Amino acid sequence: MARAKLANIVTHCNHTLKPELFEDWPAAVNGLQVQNRGNVSRIAAAVDATPATVKKAIDAGADLLIVHHGLFWRPTHPWTGNRYKLLRLLLDNNIAVYSSHLPLDAHPRLGNNAQLCKALGIKTPRPFFSERGQKIGLRGTLNLTRRQLAKRLAKSTGSEPTLLPGGGVRCRRVGVVTGGAGAEMKTAADEGVDTFITGEGPHWTFALAEDLDLNVFYGGHYATETFGVKALSEHLSKKFNLPWTFIDHPTGL
Numbered sequence: 001m002a003r004a005k006l007a008n009i010v011t012h013c014n015h016t017l018k019p020e021l022f023e024d025w026p027a028a029v030n031g032l033q034v035q036n037r038g039n040v041s042r043i044a045a046a047v048d049a050t051p052a053t054v055k056k057a058i059d060a061g062a063d064l065l066i067v068h069h070g071l072f073w074r075p076t077h078p079w080t081g082n083r084y085k086l087l088r089l090l091l092d093n094n095i096a097v098y099s100s101h102l103p104l105d106a107h108p109r110l111g112n113n114a115q116l117c118k119a120l121g122i123k124t125p126r127p128f129f130s131e132r133g134q135k136i137g138l139r140g141t142l143n144l145t146r147r148q149l150a151k152r153l154a155k156s157t158g159s160e161p162t163l164l165p166g167g168g169v170r171c172r173r174v175g176v177v178t179g180g181a182g183a184e185m186k187t188a189a190d191e192g193v194d195t196f197i198t199g200e201g202p203h204w205t206f207a208l209a210e211d212l213d214l215n216v217f218y219g220g221h222y223a224t225e226t227f228g229v230k231a232l233s234e235h236l237s238k239k240f241n242l243p244w245t246f247i248d249h250p251t252g253l
Helices: 006-017 049-059 081-092 102-106 111-122 148-157 182-190 205-211 227-240
Strands: 031-034 044-048 064-069 095-098 123-131 134-145 162-165 170-177 197-198 217-220 242-248
Touching: 006 031, 006 134, 006 227, 031 081, 044 049, 044 227, 049 064, 049 081, 064 227, 102 111, 102 134, 102 227, 111 123, 111 134, 111 148, 111 170, 111 227, 123 170, 123 182, 134 148, 148 170, 148 197, 148 217, 162 205, 170 182, 182 197, 182 205, 182 217, 197 227, 205 217, 227 242
Parallel strands: 044 064, 044 242, 064 095, 170 197, 197 217
Antiparallel strands: 031 095, 123 134, 134 170, 162 217
């Protein structure tokens, strides 16, 4: 069975994703969140680090879990109750957790936005949409009707999108920011796109899309963010000669 040093994988991930360049959400931790005994024989990838995905990773025989949404988003101490049970589950089963949030959104090749642009056939993607001082999205060109783009997005994500038809029938200048960027759609409109693809947004954004003459597609927060962890894990699999598996645990959101 092939094995690799956890430290070498972490060093490579940090070198590739450059988390030190990103100001993320205040409590987010990009990088290694939980270590194991030092070696990795199988990688599991999941969007979220939850008891359910950890249990599925155990069933898959993994000892490294790559996630987009990690364990830390708010003060998480004391480690009691369900938090203790999750930590115990990780430690007892020798599973390391590596998390990458905004760095994985923004990566120009392995990132959620880059991979979704590729799946949609968006041409000449370039950096777009500033968040906390960094361009985390991509924008490029297409020439599809809203209906055609909706079908292509559904095929790419496996989930039917919600369309806010605020703009023209054809989608030509398309911006992509996976996850939950709907409330910031004015930022997208100000950068000159006629169509904005993201994961989710609040109810009042329907009226805002009309005010901005902007087509908006909500493809699902989870569904639009499966791409990066898959691409990163496949990359690590090739680099370190390790098997990997995707843990699908959709939220429906």
